Amino acid sequence: MEKDFFEMVYQVVRLIPQGRVTSYGxxxxxxxxxxxxxxxxxxMNGSHQQKILVPAQRVVNRNxxxxxKIHFATPNTMQELLEQEGVKIKNDKVVDFEELFWDPSEELxx
DNA sequence: GTAATGACCTTGG
DNA sequence: ACCAAGGCCATTA
Numbered sequence: 001m002e003k004d005f006f007e008m009v010y011q012v013v014r015l016i017p018q019g020r021v022t023s024y025g026x027x028x029x030x031x032x033x034x035x036x037x038x039x040x041x042x043x044m045n046g047s048h049q050q051k052i053l054v055p056a057q058r059v060v061n062r063n064x065x066x067x068x069k070i071h072f073a074t075p076n077t078m079q080e081l082l083e084q085e086g087v088k089i090k091n092d093k094v095v096d097f098e099e100l101f102w103d104p105s106e107e108l109x110x
Numbered sequence: 111g112t113a114a115t116g117a118c119c120t121t122g123g
Numbered sequence: 124a125c126c127a128a129g130g131c132c133a134t135t136a
Contacts (some may be wrong), residue, residue, distance in 0.1 A: 022120085023119095024117075024118055025118065025120095028118085028119090034117090034119080035119075035120090036116090036118090037118040037119055038116060038118050038119085039112055039116095039118090040117085040118080041116070041118060042115095042116060042117080042118095043117095044117055045116080045117065047117095056117075059115085059117075061118065061119090062118075062119065065111075066117090067117050067118085068117025070117080071116095071117055077116040078117095094121085108121080
């Protein structure tokens, strides 16, 4: 199966506070594989398969760009959800991304 | 079994 | 500063 890596990714993503965002690399790094950022994105691809809803809209790339919005129900869903949580989006990218950035390695630590 | 792809990141020219 | 290439892990063809 997709195994623990995916599960861990989902866990971390669910732990992201509302109105906050993080990056694939941060999650991958927290999981121990900083180079596996792609896998994190891939995991998000199957997030909709999970029984529990995964706030994948809070996960963006390092640029704060909503690269994965196209994988949502509609390319506008991601932005809509983020705006609902108070995150402002400009040109498909998070406003004040650095401030809203939520690093699991810093917040959750070990 | 090998080869190619992907919601990425880092480094080199 | 901008453009190009490589790497890494898992899934799919």
